[in-house]
Ligand SMILES: Nc1ncnc2c1ncn2[C@@H]1O[C@H](COP(=O)(O)OP(=O)(O)OP(=O)(O)O)[C@@H](O)[C@H]1O
């Protein structure tokens with residue numbers, strides 16, 4: 001049994017009288033330790049699928065079991081608690097809080113744990129060291145480059161040691177070279193730290209860093225060899 | 227309180243806006259502290275008045291005055307242990323800002339009735355004996371540097387002298403203190419006999435009030451009814467009340483201080499409410515994506531709502547605390563200036579606590595709506611931008 005088990009998952013959106021069937025009876029198993037790239041045309045439902053796996057959204061029908069937890073029917077409160085323990089999120093536009101230093105940004109998920117102030121600071125520094133930004137702990141996001149901001153975001157995603165990282169176009173806003181550095185970092189987290197990574201991307205080169213690639217088209221999944 | 231740095235940084239994200247709002251809140255609470263303390267000074271004069279004393283005033287208007295002949299009739303009423311009269315003198319010492327009440331009184335009876343006033347018996351003898359004698363509260367004498375034996379000129383305004391002059395001169399023969407620091411209007415007292423003889427003959431024999439001590443405070447209601455019944459059909463009907471009520475009536479005639487202050491404060495707080503609410507609403511709008519990110523990270527709806535609410539409470543609480551503290555300092559600085567007029571003015575614990583309470587309440591009211599919006603915020607929608 002995989003760390004992600006989707007069975008007969010559909011997600012429809014209703015706008016007025018029109019219903020858009022974004023995902024249509026999808027079955028998907030992701031093994032623990034996988035690094036999966038998810039590709040597909042714009043509007044094919046990649047983000048929607050990621051949101052379901054990350055416990056941010058509920059399917060119209062079907063079963064979503066992630067990290068041993070059935071997510072369908074969980075209250076918003078239970079889902080939030082589950083996310084804080086199991087999922088690290090990485091976005092295209094980093095989504096750091098501009099008013100907080102890099103360290104305080106990384107520390108945010110730890111505010112939801114029982115850790116004391118010193119331990120939180122220490123863990124945040126460890127995470128910043130892993131992403132190679134230990135010397136920028138006091139900088140605000142505005143004082144960092146895009147690549148550095150994305151590293152801070154990755155540090156924030158791993159600081160609470162979740163099993164799964166969910167990345168929505170993590171290199172979409174970066175140049176080739178910086179993108180490669182970020183992808184190398186993700187590979188490292190996958191290989192050395194055992195994180196299961198699910199990454200949405202439009203970039204075949206980015207996808208080549210993954211172990212597998214899946215294509216999403218017209219609400220259906222197509223598996224291809226990496 | 228782990229989230230305090232987060233709340234604090236959020237608060238000062240837009241420094242100019244936050245400081246402007248903060249200054250407005252500070253100003254409002256500075257005003258609150260000052261006005262409440264001044265209103266408190268009025269109420270304090272009211273509270274100390276003994277329940278065993280009644281005040282007989284003209285039924286219809288303070289300015290009418292009452293004939294002194296009422297005194298004998300009042301003394302004869304059953305339940306009356308003693309009575310005397312006082313007359314509001316008005317007048318100015320040197321310049322109009324030197325405000326303190328001045329009353330011509332019957333020296334011995336007056337000090338008998340106001341047993342909380344303490345005076346040296348020899349000085350009281352002198353007060354009674356010397357026609358132009360006057361006594362003053364010790365702190366008033368100190369404030370103006372009066373010594374025993376000084377002649378104190380008062381320019382009359384209500385009461386003019388029969389010799390055509392408006393200058394009254396008194397000789398200070400003693401000072402008195404108030405027991406247990408009970409705050410009352412510190413009054414400058416002088417001999418009624420001298421006053422009555424010297425004033426314009428047509429105005430002689432008129433006094434402002436009578437003060438009555440009752441034998442049994444429990445009977446105060448019946449006794450005051452009996453006094454008023456005495457004069458009901460005379461051309462000078464009376465209204466007898468406790469000193470408290472009577473002072474309050476006096477304040478009401480001057481202008482309802484409490485009402486005026488409360489109206490001002492209500493207007494001020496309403497303005498502050500709108501202003502702060504606007505600040506918080508703007509702050510929330512700018513921050514929607516960030517709140518969505520917090521929820522993504524696993525912050526529950528409630529926690530995010532609480533962050534927003536606490537930010538508003540912090541802003542208002544901070545402004546309230548600083549404003550109240552400033553008004554405390556201001557009162558310490560201004561207190562001596564105002565004291566002659568209003569008696570002791572100080573910032574009471576009640577004023578401080580109610581100020582802080584109002585500040586926190588303001589924070590909750592202002593923060594409630596943004597907090598509920600933050601709570602309802604849907605992550606997926608908000609992140610789609
Ligand atoms: N909350 C929503 N309400 C209505 N329609 C939605 C909602 N979320 C997604 N959709 C629709 O579902 C479809 C898939 O959206 P989604 O964001 O998952 O696509 P995507 O594959 O991530 O696209 P892109 O590559 O552009 O990010 C789109 O047509 C979108 O308009």
Ligand SMILES: [Mg+2]
Nearest residue numbers: 046047048168
């Ligand atoms: Mg997308």
